[in-house]
Amino acid sequence: xxxxxLKDALVTLKESGVRITPQRHAILEFLISSESHPTADExxxxxxxxxxxMSVATVYNNLRVFRNSGLVKELTYGDASxxxxxxxxxxxxxxxxECGSIVDxxxxxxxxxxxxxxxxxxxxxxxxxxxxxxVCPTCEKQASKAN
Amino acid sequence: xxxxxLKDALVTLKESGVRITPQRHAILEFLISSESHPTADExxxxxxxxxxxMSVATVYNNLRVFRNSGLVKELTYGDASxxxxxxxxxxxxxxxxECGSIVDxxxxxxxxxxxxxxxxxxxxxxxxxxxxxxVCPTCEKQASKAN
DNA sequence: TAAACTAATTATAATGATTATAAAGAAGTA
DNA sequence: TACTTCTTTATAATCATTATAATTAGTTTA
Numbered sequence: 001x002x003x004x005x006l007k008d009a010l011v012t013l014k015e016s017g018v019r020i021t022p023q024r025h026a027i028l029e030f031l032i033s034s035e036s037h038p039t040a041d042e043x044x045x046x047x048x049x050x051x052x053x054m055s056v057a058t059v060y061n062n063l064r065v066f067r068n069s070g071l072v073k074e075l076t077y078g079d080a081s082x083x084x085x086x087x088x089x090x091x092x093x094x095x096x097x098e099c100g101s102i103v104d105x106x107x108x109x110x111x112x113x114x115x116x117x118x119x120x121x122x123x124x125x126x127x128x129x130x131x132x133x134x135v136c137p138t139c140e141k142q143a144s145k146a147n
Numbered sequence: 148x149x150x151x152x153l154k155d156a157l158v159t160l161k162e163s164g165v166r167i168t169p170q171r172h173a174i175l176e177f178l179i180s181s182e183s184h185p186t187a188d189e190x191x192x193x194x195x196x197x198x199x200x201m202s203v204a205t206v207y208n209n210l211r212v213f214r215n216s217g218l219v220k221e222l223t224y225g226d227a228s229x230x231x232x233x234x235x236x237x238x239x240x241x242x243x244x245e246c247g248s249i250v251d252x253x254x255x256x257x258x259x260x261x262x263x264x265x266x267x268x269x270x271x272x273x274x275x276x277x278x279x280x281x282v283c284p285t286c287e288k289q290a291s292k293a294n
Numbered sequence: 295t296a297a298a299c300t301a302a303t304t305a306t307a308a309t310g311a312t313t314a315t316a317a318a319g320a321a322g323t324a
Numbered sequence: 325t326a327c328t329t330c331t332t333t334a335t336a337a338t339c340a341t342t343a344t345a346a347t348t349a350g351t352t353t354a
Contacts, residue, residue, distance in 0.1 A: 019321065021331065040311080055333045060312065062331095076225050080341085081311060094264050097273055105267045113254055114279055117241045120252045123281040126244055130277045132261055134270040166350060168302065187340080202304045207341065209302090227312085228340055 005032050009071050016069055024062050037083040037102050094132040098139035152179050156218050163216055170201055171209050184230040184249050241279040245286035
């Protein structure tokens, strides 16, 4: 199934006139296969062995290309570096306040919130962003052990 | 009314053993009076004339102090620098995709989303973050003029 | 009030993510 | 093949944020 996602992504890129280079192929593949939400540097490091000469700038450049094509979402939290998430179906993220792990969860879209926001502010709404924060089961267990 | 907010904030700080320095007073006052959501640098520049010797580090340090006391929220978007928002009652933000302006709006909390997220992921939920994106009335007007 | 202690500020340097630039390389096209 | 354009690489620059050390100011206690 992830093979099909990669193929779709490549088609999307080709259709918008973006060349498929080996580096782009590898970055996309890594993003799709990765269950986590890697930083640019993590992607860079992961592909280092396959592309010993690849520059960090290439990773950043291509992540921007993907973002502009709507294939990838950039997640910005308080910490230093952005994380990147291959866009599949709509999902939200819940983030552990302790260890920072990010887990996907599904929830029907918040159209009603968008409507209210639009009504109150006069904005034409395009999208929204929602994240939930808490403590993941693993950290919770460790906390209870500690007592 | 904003005077009362400042007074409350100072009490909160004092109660948690934080000293009230002129710089802290000024930063808080600026944050409360400011309708916008300034960056650390904007705060620094705004107070430059009153505190010619103040260091940028002081602004950052104190914003962190305020954040830890729950007085101030840090807003991190994709762009370079964080923005800071004095916490009043619960409100959300809607952000213009064109000009970047940030407008507050009120909406009942999303407890139901938090419950579902907790149920699905097993996290103990602490909080959430929601932002809506769109085009503000001003930018919308200019766009329609342009046609 | 003065001495003593602690916290806060300042000035400066360091860090680290991201972006800009220019040269070299690769892909697509005529 | 020659030409054009896009992409990559290598490197340097930028810029927000943090760390450090010395100085200063608040607070407490005698």
